[in-house]
Amino acid sequence: MRRMIGIVGAGNMAGALARGWGEPVLATDAGSGRAQALVEEVGGESLGTDNAELFRRADPIILGHKPYQLEQVAAGVDAAGKTVISILGATTVEQLQAAYPGAKVIRAMPNTPVAIRRGVTCIAEGGEAAVPLFERVGRVFVLPEALMEVATASMGVTPAYVAVIAEASIDAAVRAGLKADLATDIFLAALAGSAELLQARGGDTLAVRREVTSPGGSTARGLAALERHGLRIAFDEAMRAVIQR
Numbered sequence: 692m693r694r695m696i697g698i699v700g701a702g703n704m705a706g707a708l709a710r711g712w713g714e715p716v717l718a719t720d721a722g723s724g725r726a727q728a729l730v731e732e733v734g735g736e737s738l739g740t741d742n743a744e745l746f747r748r749a750d751p752i753i754l755g756h757k758p759y760q761l762e763q764v765a766a767g768v769d770a771a772g773k774t775v776i777s778i779l780g781a782t783t784v785e786q787l788q789a790a791y792p793g794a795k796v797i798r799a800m801p802n803t804p805v806a807i808r809r810g811v812t813c814i815a816e817g818g819e820a821a822v823p824l825f826e827r828v829g830r831v832f833v834l835p836e837a838l839m840e841v842a843t844a845s846m847g848v849t850p851a852y853v854a855v856i857a858e859a860s861i862d863a864a865v866r867a868g869l870k871a872d873l874a875t876d877i878f879l880a881a882l883a884g885s886a887e888l889l890q891a892r893g894g895d896t897l898a899v900r901r902e903v904t905s906p907g908g909s910t911a912r913g914l915a916a917l918e919r920h921g922l923r924i925a926f927d928e929a930m931r932a933v934i935q936r
């Protein structure tokens with residue numbers, strides 16, 4: 692029988708994964724009680740702060756703590772023969788292997804929509820064994836490890852970027868006279884449909900843009916205003932900010 696998935700650090704990201712998987716897990720935290728809250732939702736057992744017990748009983752084990760806690764957590768556990776899947780930002784396979792010498796380590800980077808099984812997970816080459824697990828909660832891309840940082844800056848941050856774009860657009864509509872709840876419904880419906888249209892057009896952004904942009908029309912004026920106010924520069928700067936630690 693397969694062992695239970697172990698979650699070291701039942702925080703936002705690992706919790707989102709567990710909710711997406713929707714199966715009982717073994718979980719720990721640093722004392723906040725979030726592991727208990729998580730298992731009350733998805734089933735399984737909180738082991739409090741006892742990572743050693745979690746490594747004894749679970750396989751695979753997801754590292755969902757903060758990157759700087761890698762050595763501290765690894766020092767207190769025996770991972771020999773286990774699969775350790777790290778979702779830690781900017782933490783290389785080499786660093787993971789040094790921390791867990793006897794384990795099979797995998798570097799993965801999911802985003803929060805895994806909670807509703809619409810996530811994206813990038814996995815560094817060598818971690819193919821984890822693909823089926825993450826395919827249960829969305830799409831999976833296996834990449835050379837050198838591209839993991841850029842990939843993170845393209846998909847890990849997307850839920851936050853989309854949320855802030857939605858907020859800005861809704862606020863602008865409210866200022867122009869729309870009620871907030873109506874502005875929200877309209878924008879979210881337009882966002883979902885536009886994302887699907889882009890998919891249906893094979894990712895051809897120019898084609899989608901041209902279809903709504905009549906010469907001298909309102910969309911053309913709106914797009915020009917966005918460009919004048921630095922939309923592309925803002926995204927470029929955001930990419931730089933994310934990949935530079």
Ligand SMILES: NC(=O)c1ccc[n+]([C@@H]2O[C@H](COP(=O)([O-])OP(=O)(O)OC[C@H]3O[C@@H](n4cnc5c(N)ncnc54)[C@H](OP(=O)(O)O)[C@@H]3O)[C@@H](O)[C@H]2O)c1
Pocket residue numbers: 699700701702703704705719720721722723724725740742754755756757758760764778779780781800801802803847
């Ligand atoms: N948020 C994202 O969108 C995202 C996306 C991809 C990857 N990540 C990565 O996911 C990791 C966690 O990020 P997050 O945003 O989920 O942070 P978070 O919500 O702060 O969760 C971190 C969790 O780790 C727990 N923890 C800390 N030390 C521990 C220890 N020694 N043993 C067991 N658990 C411990 C914390 O416990 P307490 O609750 O007791 O404090 C907390 O539950 C980071 O490495 C980040 O790079 C995040």
